[in-house]
Amino acid sequence: MGIILLAIILLVIAADAWVRLAPIDPARFVVAGRAKSPGDHPEPGGFQAAREVEDPQVQMVALDKIIRATARTRRVEGSPEAGQVAYVTRSAFWGFPDVTTLWVDGQTIQIRGHLVFGRSDLGVNKARIQGWLDEAGL
Template identity: 35%
Template structure:
């Protein structure tokens, strides 16, 4: 009896693991520009939204942070638009997708990164966006 339960749980985990890898990403999330719109770091359940004035950032901040995002491990650009630009980063073990959108509006750079499945991301998106801004603001080598 116990082996049937273990087998059942293993099969469910396998199905879940396959599903998060092949499930279609919500198209509306790849083009959304959610608020808040005022400058600051705005934590939310499952992600973060950071809005920074372009005047406080290096020149070509949007293009540079998009290059930084594209260079992030397990991250791929989705689509070709820049308004917003969308990136998907997948976790190492389960390949859970997180969607990040980057755009400029009202002289501000907006970066919104949020999980696709579940409710809590354990701070992964906030840490990733913080690394992106740190790399953006680092002095050139």
Template identity: 40%
Template sequence: MLKKILIGVGVVAVAGVAYVRFSPTDFATFHMAPVATEAGDTPGINSFKAARQITTPAAEILQAVDLIALDTERTLRVAGSVGEGVVTYQTRSALMGYPDYTTVTVMDGVEGPLLVINAQSRFGAGDMGVNRARVEDWLARLGSLVVPTT
């Protein structure tokens, strides 16, 4: 009896991992330009949005973000392009392969152009801070190309 229960639990676990890894994603759900009018951060339960003033033209900052994003482990570009002005990246967790989506754009803010980065989880109701950590890492790696918030 115990053997059957353990096999059942194993099958359910494998099915869950397979669903997370292979279920199709409607990228239109995640590939929407994030909106902000002022620099600052907006944390959510399973998301994090940051907006920063930029010190370089929009195309250059998006190119820099693209290089940083593609240098991030388990991250790939899934929608948009630097030329389009909106890019969405997928980053998968190391163990279970949970996908997070990070969308980046530049838009006009109250005090000038803003780099806006919105990272969100596809599954669950809590991301244990990974989206915030990724966005803050990317901003730190941009260095003087963005103006830190006070």
């Protein structure tokens, strides 16, 4: 019985380490061809929103500040000045990563969040993105 329990514990630790340490494919940060018309766009495993704004660069800087202040979120690529930024937000317990990309397309701010592992994000990307947009007044 003790060996089975130890095997289960080791399996759980290995699974957690794999989720936390597995590299994220850089292709997940690519935004070319992903811009959408203004509005909200649910996706399998994620969510995308586009907002038409007067000054996209100013809004991008404001959103970047809000996003970087979010728990367990870090910027992994780009900058507001470059016009594209990618972030990874990890769940509290398992550390499951969600990738969010923020970019300017013409007069729109585009923001897309999606899971890395699994098929359903249970709506967390939509809730997170809408919270950021609400905080930014968008």
